[in-house]
Amino acid sequence: MKVTNRSLHRDIAYFYVGLIIAFSFSGIILNHRQDWYPMNYTYDSQEVALALPAEKEITKEFLITATKDFNAEYDGHRIRNGSLRVYFKDNGILDMKLTDTKGTLEFKRKVPIIGHSMYLHKSTNNFWIWYSDIFGVAMLIIAITGMLIPAGKNGFKKRGWKLALLGMLFPLLFLILFP
Secondary structure: OOOOHHHHHHHHHHHHHHHHHHHHHHHHHHHOOOOOOOOOEEEEEEEEEOOOOOHHHOOHHHHHHHOHHHOOOEEEEEEEOOEEEEEEOOOEEEEEEOOOOEEEEEEEEOOOOHHHHHHHHHOOOHHHHHHHHHHHHHHHHHHHHHHHOOOHHHOHHHHHHHHHHHHHHHHHHHHHHOO
């Protein structure tokens, strides 16, 4: 089998088509995560009552005892800016102000498929980092071989270079104008 720019371009694109689609969707969603964040959506929310002691007395032991009726297993907590957040092992989160006696207990899940594909963008697993680096190299090969595929009157030498230059201009302008 003869390896050509066209066959290399085609075969690498075929191999990575699933990852290209997953990264495309999750990248678009990450760009709009302030509007919609499918890594976790609330599937159950309830108001709960919890009488809090003084801030220095809010300990792990206190919270385990105080939240035992919430049907959720304590996983950790934090106090910040006058608010308490308690984390539970089953993706539950309790939020309340230190001055209130009521808070909101929410249970969250990932949106199937889309929420899970976003994990690919955020993973710090060593195997995945190497695989993603190889994917990045493959994308460079796809881009370069795509430019070198002879296409007659509409090839890279005729008009392709103009489109490529225009395509590179947008990220450069963004980096210059919005550092």
